[in-house]
Amino acid sequence: MRTAVGTALAALVLFPGEARAHLVTTGLGPVYDGISHFALTPEDVLPVLALALLAGLSGPRCGRAVLFVLPVAWLSGGLLGLSRSSELLLPALTASTLLALGALVALDRKLPLGLAAGLAAALGFFHGYLNGTAKLGALGLSGVAATLFVVVALVAAFVVSLRAPWSRIAVRVAGSWLVAISMLMLGWAFRAG
Amino acid sequence: MPRLPALLFAAAHIQPGEASGLLSGFLHPISGLDHVLAMIAVGIWGAQLGPPAVWLLPVTFPMVMAFGGTLGLMGVALPGVEIGIAVSAIVLGALVLAEARPPLALAALVVGFFAIFHGHAHGTELPQGQSGILYSIGFVIGTGCLHAVGITLGLVHRWSSGRVALRAAGAVVALAGVGFFVRGLA
Numbered sequence: 001m002r003t004a005v006g007t008a009l010a011a012l013v014l015f016p017g018e019a020r021a022h023l024v025t026t027g028l029g030p031v032y033d034g035i036s037h038f039a040l041t042p043e044d045v046l047p048v049l050a051l052a053l054l055a056g057l058s059g060p061r062c063g064r065a066v067l068f069v070l071p072v073a074w075l076s077g078g079l080l081g082l083s084r085s086s087e088l089l090l091p092a093l094t095a096s097t098l099l100a101l102g103a104l105v106a107l108d109r110k111l112p113l114g115l116a117a118g119l120a121a122a123l124g125f126f127h128g129y130l131n132g133t134a135k136l137g138a139l140g141l142s143g144v145a146a147t148l149f150v151v152v153a154l155v156a157a158f159v160v161s162l163r164a165p166w167s168r169i170a171v172r173v174a175g176s177w178l179v180a181i182s183m184l185m186l187g188w189a190f191r192a193g
Numbered sequence: 194m195p196r197l198p199a200l201l202f203a204a205a206h207i208q209p210g211e212a213s214g215l216l217s218g219f220l221h222p223i224s225g226l227d228h229v230l231a232m233i234a235v236g237i238w239g240a241q242l243g244p245p246a247v248w249l250l251p252v253t254f255p256m257v258m259a260f261g262g263t264l265g266l267m268g269v270a271l272p273g274v275e276i277g278i279a280v281s282a283i284v285l286g287a288l289v290l291a292e293a294r295p296p297l298a299l300a301a302l303v304v305g306f307f308a309i310f311h312g313h314a315h316g317t318e319l320p321q322g323q324s325g326i327l328y329s330i331g332f333v334i335g336t337g338c339l340h341a342v343g344i345t346l347g348l349v350h351r352w353s354s355g356r357v358a359l360r361a362a363g364a365v366v367a368l369a370g371v372g373f374f375v376r377g378l379a
Contacts, residue, residue: 042326091325106252169248173337176252180259180333181326187259187266187316188325 034136034143043094044127044144050101050178051123052152053171055116056159057108062116063156069117070152071145073124074131078141081132095185097123102182105175108168124148218331221315222339227278227373228311229339230366234285235304236343237359240350241292242300247347249297250304251340255333257305258312262332265316274317275377277310282370289363292356 025033038044048070055066101119104111111119131144162168222228232254239250264271271277285307287293295303319328346362349355 042330046326046330106256173248173252176256177333177337180255180336181329183256183259183263184266184316184329184332185326187263188329191266191268191325 030137030139031143031146034131034140035147037131037134037136037140038144038147043091044131046178046181047094047098047101047123047127048148048151049155050098050105050175051120052155053105053159053174054101054109054111055120055152056156056162057105057168057171058111058116060160061113062111063152063160065113065117066120066156067149067152069120070124071148073121074128074148075141075145077125077128077130078132078136078144079128079138081129082135082138082141084129084133092186092189093126095182095189097126098178098182098185102175102178106172106179107175108172214325214327215331218328219335221319221328221332222335226369227282228315230369231278231281231285231307231311232336232339233343233346234282234289234363234366236340236345237347237362238285238289238293238300238304238343239340240344240347241289241356241359242294242297246297246300247344249301251337251344253301253305254308254340255336257308258315258336259329259333261309261312261314262316262319263312264309265313266319271310271313274310274314276374277307278314279370279373279377281307281310282373283367284370286363286365286367286370290360290367291363292360 051066051070055063101123128141128144131141136144159171162171222232235250235254239247242250261271284303288303315332347359350359
């Protein structure tokens with residue numbers, strides 16, 4: 001029995017398969033793999049959700065800017081990351097980004113158009129780069145970019161359409177929840193012991 | 194270069210403990226009666242005070258509680274946590290009982306002060322091996338749901354009998370807090 005286990009372990013070490021860290025295989029092709037990867041990665045979903053809420057609160061012009069800048073920046077960062085072999089894991093930085101975006105949503109700060117586009121570009125490039133280093137592939141990144149377009153369009157347009165005061169308050173409450181989640185993420189990142 | 198066998202199974206997003214992270218995070222705030230009563234009391238008090246306190250207090254509590262949780266996770270010591278939680282139930286229950294109407298900033302300060310104790314207790318109790326982000330999402334949603342329960346109960350405030358019932362609920366919370374306090378001293 002021990003010999004069999006030892007042989008199996010030796011085979012695993014000497015003939016390793018492909019490491020699939022951060023990849024989701026749907027069996028439906030790389031585009032759907034990318035879509036699933038995004039949907040199953042809360043570290044990506046939450047900042048995008050926060051940015052879409054913020055863009056919606058800032059008005060339709062900001063919403064339109066984020067709608068186009070974010071997917072393009074994500075795809076650009078991802079394509080750059082494809083040629084990098086190392087995988088950056090920066091949970092503290094991701095949490096800090098979410099903290100800042102969630103706080104802006106909670107405070108109902110209306111962003112200038114340039115700042116909204118800049119935030120979308122920075123966020124998209126950074127997260128896209130991380131996706132790229134995870135070897136998501138160009139088609140997978142395309143799937144992510146398409147998903148981003150749809151998510152931002154739906155969320156930002158919904159927030160823009162809100163008229164009742166209580167509905168904007170609900171969005172701000174969602175922002176405060178994102179702040180709380182990000183602070184706990186920071187705690188996990190620097191967890192003692 | 195040979196890779197470790199573990200890499201063969203390195204399918205992040207399906208890590209050990211991740212599947213249960215969201216659920217255990219959601220259940221954690223509602224697993225202790227002291228936490229539950231205090232958080233529901235915050236919602237009821239907000240409903241008694243009306244807008245903007247009805248949403249400001251439940252917004253303040255999770256954010257400050259998360260800050261306390263972060264301190265707990267990072268190993269920053271906070272003395273008298275259990276006593277602080279018990280006193281929070283006494284004070285918040287008494288405020289509901291009295292239907293107190295302090296200035297909004299003071300109300301938020303009171304709620305935020307006690308939220309640190311609740312958050313710190315949760316932060317030091319969080320189990321190892323869970324997905325941090327999913328646990329955090331569940332944790333915040335669970336807390337928000339408790340506040341929502343309090344606010345929903347507070348909807349009866351529009352009727353005179355409802356106002357009496359809410360004040361009675363505050364008395365129950367305060368009495369329970371006394372019990373938690375005695376238990377904390379023991």
